[in-house]
Each structure stands twice: as C-alpha cells, then as structure tokens.
Amino acid sequence: MKKFVGTGVALVTPFKSDLSVDVDGLKKVVDYVIDGGVEYLVVLGTTAETATLTQEEKELVIQTIIEVNAGRLPLVLGVGGNNTKSVVDELKTRDFSHFDAILSVSPYYNKPTQEGIYQHFKAIAESSPIPVILYNVPGRTASNVLPKTVLQLANEFENIIAIKEAAGDIVQAMRLIQDKPKDFLVISGDDMITLPMVLAGGSGVISVIGQGFPKEFSEMVRLGLQEQVSEAYKLHYQLADSIDMIFEQGNPAGIKEILKGKNLTENKVRLPLVNVDTTLAEKLHQFTIKNS
Template sequence: MQSLIGTGVALVTPFKKDFSIDIEALHRIVNFSIDGGVEYLVVMGTTAENATLTQNEKELVINTIVEVNNGRLPLVLGVGGNNTMQVVEELKTRDFSAFEAILSVSPYYNKPTQEGIYQHFKAIAEASPVPVVLYNVPGRTSSNMAPSTVVRLANDFDNVVGIKEAAGDMAQALQLIKNVPKDFLVISGDDMIALPIVLAGGAGVISVIGQGFPKEFSEMIRLGLNRKVNEAFKTQYLLSDCIDMIFEQGNPAGIKHVFQSLGIADNTVRLPLVSVEESLADRLDKFVKAALK
C-alpha cells in the first residue's frame, strides 16, 4: 500500500449558512488539498460530520469528491460503526471501484472487549472487497484498541493493511511500530505527533490541519520520511500553535474556521457542534493572515 504513505487528509463537509451542503466549496477544498501536494484523500471520516448527514447527503458528498478528484489521488472511504452487521452489509453492497481502501473505526459506545474488537474487524476483513485500515481513537470510542489486538489482526488477515492510530500515546505508537508486520502501515491520527511517529518508523498521517495547510504539512511529512529532521521540525514548530487551536473547541469547528479565513468555505457546523468562539476565531484569523505573508 505505497499509495497510503505520506499525508492523507480527512476532508470536511462544508455547509452554507442554512446548513445545506455547499458543493462549490467542496470542489474548492478537494482541489486545494490536491494542488497542495497531499498524497491521498479520506472521505466520510469523523471530520466530515458524517454523524449529522442523511444517507442521501453522504452519497452526494462521496460522489462529488470522486468526481472532482477524477482519479488524481487515491481515495479512502470511511466505513465503520458500532453495529457490525450493518457495516458488513454496506461492505457487501457498496461499489468500491473508486476507492483504494476503507478506514474503519473501532466500535464506539458499546465498549467491547479486545476479543469483541477483534471479532468485529474479523467480520469486516472477511467481507471487505478492498484493503482495510483500522482506526483507533479512544477519545471518541471510549475504548482503546490494544497493540496486541492490532498485531493479531495484522497477522491474521492480509487485507488489514494499516492503522490510523489516534490514541495520542507515543509509547503505544512505538509499540505498534515495533511489533506489526514489516509492510503494515502505522499512520498517525494525531497531527501534533505525526512527525515523531514518522521519524520512529510510521508511514505518515491522516490529518485535519493538512487540508488547511496542505503544502506545508505534506512537505513536512515527506521531509520526515526522508529523515531530514531539522527541516521537518521547522515546519512542525511553525504549525504547532495552529494545530492546538483547531482542536481547542472541537473538530471540525477549528479547521472550518481556517477555511473561512482562507476564503475557501464557510465555518458553519451542524448541531450539536457549534462554530468556534470569537476569541479563538480572532487567533485563527491572525495565524492564517501571518501564514499567507
């Protein structure tokens, strides 16, 4: 899966002020990321606010991104949930011809045991017609996918090819990198520690900030992959304040305000999320203005 080495971006779903999907803005966001040099695009991840989209809206977003991308970059589709049978049914019925792989989140809310997590992904691996990238984000799922479970899945299923690791735990990331099979991709799901994970042997990142600053962030990751450490950390430190800010009041409220500052899309989010407060908006505006000089 060489196509998933480097920077992938978890695309937002832009809304108009009336909360309808802004298709023109979605065109701009996709092209901005591609023109900025990212390696691949992730469709319908958490950052897309997919929990607040109807099924028809999801299909509209997916079809629009496929059309705008027009085969230029690999696409990864988010297909996950806490109802295993429902996820398996989608895998059996959806057309994946436009997609390189799926990104599948560890079951949320149910809080399964490690054996339950293994059996969930076993069912997904056996049903999926495309490679599977696991997604561990305990801050959202309320349960951590242990490295031993990941290693077990990686060894048992050839089509389980990687993990987006977003526990925010560098020690856990190191344990994964050390113990997974040679070609298994450990992908950072945390923008702030993406570079350290790459330098430790990780394959890259699925990023939020990377769609707001695609040129700078993707080049930083490429520098890290090429072991140009000092140059890479210059960009890390330039972007670190903004990385903190875009998550300060929730994702994707922060990155959507970056898009508003860039003139690419409105900062509207759907309830229960709300737009960033004025004080944070001012700080983000100042950062973007300075970055554009």
C-alpha cells in the first residue's frame, strides 16, 4: 500500500481536432507526469472522459499507458459503474496483470442507500483479483458514502485498501482518518484540500492539477507527509488559483487548456463537455507561463 502514498494523477484522454484519441499526446502526458515525480497513475477515471469512450478506445488508452509507463510507476485502473453485475463481470474477465489496484466509484444516478452501497462494494471486493480503492464523489454520484459505510467495508475486506475521498468535506475526511484501520489509506480527491487532509493524517491525493504541474504538486504532498508545513503551504498557495480555474468551467476542460499551454496535447473535449471560454483560457495560459 505504500505505493499509493503521495500523488497519483488521474490521466486525461487527449483528443485530436477530429476528436479521435490522440495517442502521441497521451504518450507525452504520461512521460511528463512521470518525469515530474508523481508516485502513481490512474487510468480511465473521471478526468479521462471515460463515459464518452468506446470499448475499443478504452483498450487503446489502457495499452498505450501500459506501454509508455513500462513498469516505471504503479497503475490504477478505473473499474466502476451503477450496474453491479456489469462491474463484477469486468472484474472476472479483464487482465489486470499490469495494474496494482482498481479505483471504483460509488454507484451514480441510482442513488442507493448506504446498505446498497455496502452490498455493491462487497460484491466488488469478493470479485476483484487486485486491491480496491473506493471512490466517493457525491457531487457526481448524487449520494454520499458515509464514514460508517467506508469503515465497515475497510474492516471487513482486506483487499479494500483505500478511499479516494472527494466529498469536499474536511470534517468527513478527518472522521475517516480518525477511525480507519491502521493500514487503510484516506486519499484526497479534492486538490484544494489535499494539504489539510495530508496534515490531518491522510495519505496523499489522486489529483487533476498534478497533471499540469506534477513537480510542484507532488513536492507539496511529500512536504506535507513530512510535516514540513510552511514549505508545503508555499507550494499550495502558488497553485491555488490554478486549482480554482481548472474546475471553473468543468473537468477536464480546464486541465486540458493547461496541457495545451505546455505543448503536450490539444484542448479538445467531447460533448456534452465543451472547451473553456476564451477569457478563462487566457487566464490559464498566463498562469502557465508565469509558473513554467
């Protein structure tokens, strides 16, 4: 589990101007974040626009990242959904030989009860051949995985090793950290409160802004883990405006604008997402120049 302490990056799926997958751009992004010092990579998460990819495109993304990574960093694969049986079927049939864990989002749209959420992840834990990282993001799923449910799962299933906690609620995060099993990891899913969570006892982050500024953000997390508070907060405040900006008009439209400014890939997103407007694009461009 130590491999998931620090900064993980939720990789984008770059697109060309015709909205096909930009394989060369994806290779550049993977090398860029690895060279920037992050600890692990997350494949086919929310930031990858996974909901708009065909099955063939998902496999292309997976194989490209495996090839470019070449075993350099641990890999986490997004395997989740609101149809429990479909998720379980994928867990039983997919080759996970190149992956170190799965990231599985709480069911969205259905709005299950806490018991339904528990049963969903119980089925996943019993089917997954590799460790499971829970993903709580109520802003997208319309239901919050309460600490009681997380702790029940963490205590009952050894292969549920962590949660990506993205409720944006520092109190909820602290309750998880306070009561979790010793080796269970509480990972921030919100870039802006990553440092406070780490200083409270969290294990790091699965980040979006860390893709644009991997060196600075991963160093901030490491400093936080070492309780070098002043130095860590200097980096936090250096990047804070960019964190607000990349989410202002939707993810990953904002981070793709930064990646375009770094000449890594285009800023194309697929509908129903749209590019950031020209005003925000210029703000992101100026921030990138200033901090490059």
